[in-house]
């Protein structure tokens with residue numbers, strides 16, 4: 001009995017000490033002694049603890065970014081938004097913060113999402129990140145993406161066929177968000193795995209797409225409650241699915257289906273017949289798809305030991321595959337859905353795009369749509385840029401750490417080790433750069449000088465060492481898809497549509513509802 005009392009007293013002491021330390025830390029963060037004490041502080045709660053961000057992003061579902069926007073309007077371009085974090089809304093500082101030399105290191109807690117596995121997007125160590133990025137840069141260069149044109153066009157053709165089938169069913173709404181996810185998933189899977197998941201042909205029923213969607217919905221929770229990530233990614237599937245609540249099991253399920261896909265690809269690509277074919281083809285990595293390159297010339301050992309020529313373990317391969325499929329599917333699909341939505345609610349805009357395409361491609365035949373010509377069409381280009389400005393697929397904060405010498409934003413000194421973030425959404429909605437930023441207006445991009453502020457501060461794919469390497473693939477898919485669709489179909493919102501202009505920040509932009517449209521096919 002006495003022993004139990006001793007334990008109880010010790011436990012009470014430990015809890016008291018813990019909470020006293022927490023209170024001391026909070027008091028220090030609010031005191032004039034803190035290095036960020038002199039910066040405008042819109043919320044004392046946010047300055048005390050990152051749990052305020054948790055409340056806004058997890059409990060209130062991706063809303064922190066919009067609150068930061070309001071704070072900037074009231075308190076100016078440099079504000080304190082966390083215990084050790086400043087948010088900056090000064091476009092001139094963007095190139096300094098997101099430079100190509102890793103001077104400002106990425107802030108690990110923000111990029112930790114994805115679990116314990118070393119996956120490019122989660123890597124914050126400059127040396128390791130640089131070597132991993134070299135692989136992706138090689139596969140996603142402009143030339144490589146041009147070589148991919150047949151695959152991209154083939155999938156867009158399948159998309160138009162599926163839409164035509166829907167259009168033939170009277171009064172049926174076309175689930176555009178779902179179809180765009182299939183389109184982007186089919187393209188990236190074919191490039192990554194040498195074989196498309198072919199979801200457009202299989203009624204869009206894809207556990208991988210489903211797993212990605214469910215993972216994205218809980219991205220902030222996984223970001224904050226790191227043990228969930230570890231459990232989801234480290235434990236065997238059977239154990240993880242018992243431990244993690246069903247509603248949060250998207251990441252666990254995604255890991256399982258992508259893992260099975262990767263195993264399958266490894267087995268197929270490593271089969272002697274396949275290897276022989278590759279040898280005959282010269283096994284030139286310029287022609288190879290991504291996993292062919294990763295696995296080239298090795299014998300697979302699927303037991304946690306390296307399975308690839310680059311000494312990747314199976315976990316790393318699965319992690320990278322999840323990253324690639326997720327980043328390529330959600331971003332471009334969301335951009336395309338928002339573009340079709342904007343054209344559906346403004347028929348004048350849609351009419352102008354269609355007419356421009358009609359002149360460029362008088363023949364409705366799909367084969368005549370030349371990607372190079374599309375990229376030179378002024379109004380289509382303006383429309384695409386306005387979509388990337390208005391609803392940037394990756395809108396939120398990308399936090400970096402100030403190096404040991406500190407830095408200046410204009411005349412304001414920022415001390416070393418401060419976490420500093422800027423956001424693409426705030427860049428693109430800055431009223432000093434874009435007139436009426438809350439109005440969707442493609443015309444703002446016509447006849448504008450390349451050196452103008454609105455061009456210089458247009459950063460939908462970010463800048464610097466951790467910027468998007470999928471930029472050329474994204475542009476090829478966006479131009480190709482929108483040209484093919486607006487040349488052929490007229491879109492209006494369907495009566496069942498719930499998709500609106502409103503969105504939340506799940507690290508990627510999420511409209512919360514799927515776009516459903518009615519479609520009419522032009523006769524010629």
Ligand code: HEM
Pocket residue numbers: 120121122133140323324327328329331332335392393394397398424460461462465466467468469470471473474
């Ligand atoms: C409209 C389409 C897209 C937009 C607007 C977009 C935007 C971005 C942005 C802004 C970042 C930087 C995020 C940060 O620093 O926190 C990023 C990173 C990334 N993007 Fe994209 N992206 C798009 C499409 C794609 C595609 C098609 C791929 C697939 C190849 C892709 C793969 C990635 C990856 C893997 C990263 C992380 C890079 C790293 O950490 O080194 N993205 N993207």
